[in-house]
Structures are given as C-alpha cells and as structure tokens.
Amino acid sequence: MTRIVVIDNHGQFTHLEGRALRDLGVDTDIVDNDTPPEEIDADGLVLSGGPDMDRIGRCAQYLELDVPVLGICLGLQVIATELGGSVGEGDYGGYADVDVEILDEDDPLIGSLAPDTRVWASHADEVKELPEGFTHTATSDVCGIEAMSNVDAGLYGVQWHPEVAHTEQGEEVFENFIDICEQ
Template identity: 75%
Template sequence: MTRILVVDNHGQFTHLEHRLLRDMDGVDVELVDNTTPPEDIEADGLVLSGGPDMDDVGNCREYLDLDVPVLGICLGLQLIADELGGRVESGDYGGYADVDVRIQDETDPVVGSLAPETRVWASHADEVVELPEGFTRTADSDICGVEAMGDADRDLYGVQWHPEVAHTEEGEAVFENFVDVCAE
C-alpha cells in the first residue's frame, strides 16, 4: 500500500484532495497539519495543499528535504518554487476561473499524460514567474507562464491548478500519476 500524507495548508479544497486519494485503490492517505514535525512524517509521498497565505505554511519548507516525492498544489507549488530559488509574484489575472492549460512536457510523470491540453480550475492571485534551478516548466496557459513544473531527479512537482475539484477535467489523473511516482 502506498502511503501519502496530504499536508493541510488551510486551503478550502484540502479535504477534497484527501477524499480523492482515500478513494483510490492501494493508497493509504492521512491528512496532517502543516505544523507536524518533519521527524514525524512517514510517507511514500506528500501533497502540499493549497492555502491562503505563504506566511502560514508551517513546516512545509522542511518537508522538501525528506527525500520523498512531493506534489504542490497552488500555494504548495508556489512554496516549492520560493523555497528552492524560484520567484513568485502577484498574478495579473487574479481569482478562480476555468483555464485551458497546454502541457509542455509529455514525459513529465505527473502531468504529461494530460497532453496536449486540459481544462482546469485555477486561481492566479499569485503565480510562479521564475523556475527554481533544476525544474522544467511542464504546462502553461494564456494567462500564466508556469501552470505546472517538475524536477523528476528530485521527484518534486507542482501544479497551479486544483486537480481535486470537479471543474478540473482530468484532475484524478494527476493524483493517479503522482501515486505511481510514489509507488516506484
């Protein structure tokens, strides 16, 4: 059984991430607060949830050093980028909307299967404007240059959109692909 922890950054959709993973065969999932000490994290992979505030991410920065695959969603993506030397700024577009996302890297293990494009539900209040070293832009859109990124060497991935909500057409596939990465 693949054990995945969903780290709660107090986003409004975190419970949906937990539920979607819980309903998958072969996945043992637990929802944990972002203040959980890194030494108490025992998992095959981590999902860093979205959330309202980069200043309220608890121990998430330390979780990136645990040598397990990580999938950052919205704020989780931004946190990975910020911590590892990328740059996050306010987005031009702002609030939630349906967005057509173009997959830029069909070999990416998390979003590559969605190529050539997919429709997602995303907030662009903040967004990654410069990738950290070692990362590849794996998706973009007309309103955001980095809709997804990945570093397959370190098994660190992130999406700007919310794959856990019904408005995202192939959201479950993102989680299935991430579970496959964690199971390897």
C-alpha cells in the same frame, strides 16, 4: 499499501485532496503544516493549497524528507520559493476555468494530459521564475508557469486544483502521482 500524506496549508479544498487519494485506494492522512517532519511516515506528500505564504508552517522542511512531493497551488509556490524561484501577483487573480497547454509529454505527473486540459485554478499569486533544476511543464493564456517538475528530485507542482470536479483530468494527475510514489 502506498501512503501519501496531505499537508494542510489551510486551503478550502484540502479535504478534497485527501478524499481523491482515498478514493484511488491510497492510505492517506491530512496533517497540519506544523507537524514535525520526523513524525511524518509516507511514500509521498501533497502540499495543499492555502491562503498565503505567511502560513506555510514547516513546508520547507518537508521538502527534505526524500519522498516525492506534489505541490498544489500554494504548495507549488512554496516549492518554487524555497528552492530559489520566485512568486508574484498574478495578472488575472481569482478562480477560473483555464485551458492549460502541456509542454512536456514525457513528464511523469502531467505528460499524459497532453496536448491540453481544462482546469480550475486560482491565479492571485503564481510562479514567475522556476527554481534551478526544474522543467516548465505547462502554461496557459492566464499564467505563464501552470506547472513545473524536477523529476530527479521527485518534486512536482501544479497551479491548478486537480481535486475539484471542474478540473477535467484531475484524477489522472493523482493517479500519476501515486505511480511516482510507488516507483
């Protein structure tokens, strides 16, 4: 059975990420972001959302585990920052329903959502510049970089929260990530 570990960055929706994966038939566990990387046995990781970059624990080390990683909100920002991109304050801030345009229909994580999807997202902080090797895969009127992928490295990220009911095709994002982890 596919095993995906959710890294808890102390976000308010982390438990919903674990539940979404369990509901899709995945063996999953939620572990604190201070868990030593050598103690994590998984086919994939989800870096959860969270309150701020000062509380990301060992997330940078988890990017070196050679398994696919899905960063959600703060998790996306961690991937961007650790790999040479930049994150800054969003113009909008706060949570809102957002219409997201999918820019890459071939992207294994979100391409199936094309041409657009409605999501629930926080834009207090957001990725301003992609790390080298990443593709810009989604945008909105609220946030320039709503999603990014580095397929070769197995690293994916979305600014929005696929685990909440307000996100129309959130389950599909998790299904696609499970497919990535099983390949």
